[in-house]
Amino acid sequence: MxxxxxxxxxxxxxxxxxxxxxxxxxxxxxxxxxxxxxxxxxxxxxxxxxxxxxxxxxxxxxxxxxLYEREKLAYIGEALSAPTAREVAANLLAGAIATISEGECRGCMGVIATITCGTEDQSIRNHLDRIGRDSRKALVARMQSGIDAGEFPAGTDAEVTTQYLMTVLRGLSVQAQAGLSLDELRQVADATMAMWPSR
Structure with a gap:
């Protein structure tokens, strides 16, 4: 009924x-x-x-x-509480891969929406921008804490490091949507961590 x-x-x-x-x-x-x-x-x-x-x-x-932000992106807040910036990055990659390879729902919903929304959907783009801006701000602050604690080589920039990590995360989402396997996504994460700047 x-x-x-x-x-x-x-x-x-x-x-x-x-x-x-x-x-x-x-x-x-x-x-x-x-x-x-x-x-x-x-x-x-x-x-x-x-x-x-x-x-x-x-x-x-x-x-x-x-709802997606509350439930599927909860791993971001958990990752940010890791004791070192390197662990933050590793946990973000692992959390993202677990989310973007979830059954039939592949890729990050935010990234997918950003790519597919037309220019007329400005209100939606603003909503997406707000979610991304809040996450980015928190990540920049966490990377800066790692820099201040001496975890990175001299001259490391928190903004650039954050942008690098977010670019990898977005790329993983696009690749997951394109059909990259879980093992292949993890290989990308492993390669990213192998190149992670650390002292």
Missing amino acids: EKVATRGRPREFDTEVALAAALRVFWTKGYESASLTDLTEAMGITRPSLYAAFGNKENLFKSALD
């Missing part, structure tokens, strides 16, 4: 379960390629229910991104 949320009546479907289903659709198809039919079928709701709960496709995508 159809479960439709109407005014004055409690919503009869679990919005978190529906949002998790929408996340999988966006993750596998991207924002523009995910149709409303794809989304409502995966979520098990009608279009009126989707609009009542989330407003529109754009707001649904932003909510899905926030």
Whole structure:
């Protein structure tokens, strides 16, 4: 039986379960390629229910991104608490590989969305930029702490080191989406750590 949320009546479907289903659709198809039919079928709701709960496709995508950040990017905060900058990098690579090679959902949802969103999707790009900016700021600060602690060669720049690591992480995401195997992704991570600048 159809479960439709109407005014004055409690919503009869679990919005978190529906949002998790929408996340999988966006993750596998991207924002523009995910149709409303794809989304409502995966979520098990009608279009009126989707609009009542989330407003529109754009707001649904932003909510899905926030869920992705909370659940799938939790490894970033855990990695940043590692005792050395080298361990931070190793943990970020391992966490990213575990996330981007997750079953049918391959690649980083944020990277996929950044590549596939058209120029008209400025609101979404701003949302993606905010997520990336917060992570980058925290990583720069952590790399600077490692520099101050003498973990890097003299003259190492925290911004450049962060950009290098983030470039590798984005590259891993693109390669995972293109079909690179788990072992191959790990080989890239191992090579990255073999070249990691350390004193």
